[in-house]
Amino acid sequence: MLINVDFNSGEPVTRQVIAQIKWMVATGRLAIGEKLPSVRELAKQLKVNPTTVSRIYAELSAEDVIVLRQGQGAFVSSRPSTVTRTQAKKQFVSWSVECCQKESD
Numbered sequence: 001m002l003i004n005v006d007f008n009s010g011e012p013v014t015r016q017v018i019a020q021i022k023w024m025v026a027t028g029r030l031a032i033g034e035k036l037p038s039v040r041e042l043a044k045q046l047k048v049n050p051t052t053v054s055r056i057y058a059e060l061s062a063e064d065v066i067v068l069r070q071g072q073g074a075f076v077s078s079r080p081s082t083v084t085r086t087q088a089k090k091q092f093v094s095w096s097v098e099c100c101q102k103e104s105d
Contacts, residue, residue, distance in 0.1 A: 003046060033078060
């Protein structure tokens with residue numbers, strides 16, 4: 001799972017990662033039931049504190065995007081998500097535009 005984080009964008013890392021994961025789920029890049037990286041693995045990949053990844057996973061779980069299973073990890077939810085393809089696309093485009101605007105300033 002490839003997630004890009006721009007630490008200079010001014011956009012919180014949590015928001016960047018959540019938008020990208022929602023987009024991957026909505027577009028089918030992450031399949032129903034697919035296992036996400038562990039908290040430690042994703043924290044290492046993104047170069048952030050594991051607590052940040054825990055918060056990201058908790059928020060995605062609260063929105064039924066993923067399911068957290070004790071001792072097993074995080075999985076893409078099989079329940080219908082409130083995230084539609086269009087919503088995810090809008091969020092991702094909005095986040096991308098904001099990042100580009102901040103870079104040009």
